[in-house]
Amino acid sequence: MYDIAIIGGGIAGLTAAIYGQRAGKSTIVFEKMSFGGQIVSSPMVENYPGIAAISGSEFTERLLEQATSLGAETMQAEVQGVEKEVPFAGHGQGGDEEVSKALFRVRTAKEVFECRSVVLAGGMERRLLGVSGEERLKGAGVSYCATCDGMFFKGRDVAVVGGGNTALEDAEFLSEYCKRVYLVHRRETFRGEEGTVRRLAEKENVEFVLDTVAEEILGGQAVEGIRLCNKKEDKCFVLNVSGVFVAVGQIPKNEPFASLVKLDEAGFVVAGEDGRTSVPGIFAAGDCRTKHVRQLTTAAADGTAAALAAVAWVNGGK
Numbered sequence: 001m002y003d004i005a006i007i008g009g010g011i012a013g014l015t016a017a018i019y020g021q022r023a024g025k026s027t028i029v030f031e032k033m034s035f036g037g038q039i040v041s042s043p044m045v046e047n048y049p050g051i052a053a054i055s056g057s058e059f060t061e062r063l064l065e066q067a068t069s070l071g072a073e074t075m076q077a078e079v080q081g082v083e084k085e086v087p088f089a090g091h092g093q094g095g096d097e098e099v100s101k102a103l104f105r106v107r108t109a110k111e112v113f114e115c116r117s118v119v120l121a122g123g124m125e126r127r128l129l130g131v132s133g134e135e136r137l138k139g140a141g142v143s144y145c146a147t148c149d150g151m152f153f154k155g156r157d158v159a160v161v162g163g164g165n166t167a168l169e170d171a172e173f174l175s176e177y178c179k180r181v182y183l184v185h186r187r188e189t190f191r192g193e194e195g196t197v198r199r200l201a202e203k204e205n206v207e208f209v210l211d212t213v214a215e216e217i218l219g220g221q222a223v224e225g226i227r228l229c230n231k232k233e234d235k236c237f238v239l240n241v242s243g244v245f246v247a248v249g250q251i252p253k254n255e256p257f258a259s260l261v262k263l264d265e266a267g268f269v270v271a272g273e274d275g276r277t278s279v280p281g282i283f284a285a286g287d288c289r290t291k292h293v294r295q296l297t298t299a300a301a302d303g304t305a306a307a308l309a310a311v312a313w314v315n316g317g318k
């Protein structure tokens with residue numbers, strides 16, 4: 001029996017393990033792919049406070065080492081579901097004693113693990129554009145996070161592809177220091193906030209490229225341009241840019257828990273800053289939960305808050 005089962009070995013999950021262990025609780029972290037999560041593939045992180053520059057893989061190694069040296073257990077396995085058990089027989093009167101003994105079963109393909117609380121930290125994936133050149137030039141000009149990588153393109157021309165709020169906010173963020181920002185959208189109008197669209201329309205260095213789809217990202221060692229096709233005019237052309245920011249959607253990894261906790265329309269776990277979900281004893285942390293900013297710092301903050309809330313729950317709180 002573990003005090004806290006953590007599903008997802010990204011920054012949120014590993015931070016939760018550190019805080020859980022340091023509070024004297026037993027923790028186990030399940031990871032289906034690579035410990036570290038999304039940041040593993042990032043060649044350089046330059047916005048984590050206190051660390052001027054570090055590769056995503058080294059950042060992950062340090063974090064994993066910190067968690068395991070404190071006694072956190074790790075399990076390389078995909079969690080397929082979590083079941084909530086009724087507390088032990090004989091404790092049916094409610095109150096703190098019952099709460100403290102609530103039991104969850106975490107199920108992988110091969111085993112079932114019992115625990116007193118659960119932290120969901122499965123993160124998310126960015127939707128790909130699915131065009132030629134995208135995969136090859138990832139990290140060499142193709143980015144899925146303007147907040148993370150925007151500064152690398154200071155004074156240069158970039159394209160943002162997408163029509164929702166993320167794309168609009170990315171374009172606004174980049175327009176502060178990029179020379180020119182092309183905002184490429186396949187429809188005639190944007191889906192995002194009208195106010196942001198208005199502000200962007202007034203910016204001299206932002207250009208809307210509407211009714212237009214991306215066909216190919218061009219470049220040898222790094223991005224040199226993007227080939228686009230205007231659907232209305234049936235005309236294809238190339239924009240010479242050094243960066244392509246893809247903002248065409250986010251996919252939270254919460255499917256196995258859809259019938260367990262409340263998710264929002266986009267599939268994120270509904271939870272506030274303390275990580276509490278619709279089910280007492282289950283907490284959510286990091287990119288998988290409802291929130292606006294998804295970064296390493298916010299994932300670490302969420303892991304902290306969710307672990308401490310889980311510790312309080314295990315200790316008999318509510």
Ligand SMILES: Cc1cc2nc3c(=O)[nH]c(=O)nc-3n(C[C@H](O)[C@H](O)[C@H](O)COP(=O)(O)OP(=O)(O)OC[C@H]3O[C@@H](n4cnc5c(N)ncnc54)[C@H](O)[C@@H]3O)c2cc1C
Pocket residue numbers: 007008009010011012013030031032033034035036037038039041042044045046047048077078079080121122123124125126144145148149253256285286287288294295296297299
């Ligand atoms: C290329 C790239 C570069 C980035 N650069 C920066 C940057 O420079 N600075 C910055 O602040 N942010 C950056 N980010 C964003 C940052 O990486 C994320 O905000 C952060 O990693 C989120 O952490 P997380 O733990 O919530 O989720 P994730 O990192 O997504 O980790 C979740 C983990 O859970 C695992 N998982 C999911 N479901 C299950 C399951 N059912 N069972 C077991 N395991 C499961 C996944 O495999 C994954 O490893 C970048 C993102 C990308 C993609």
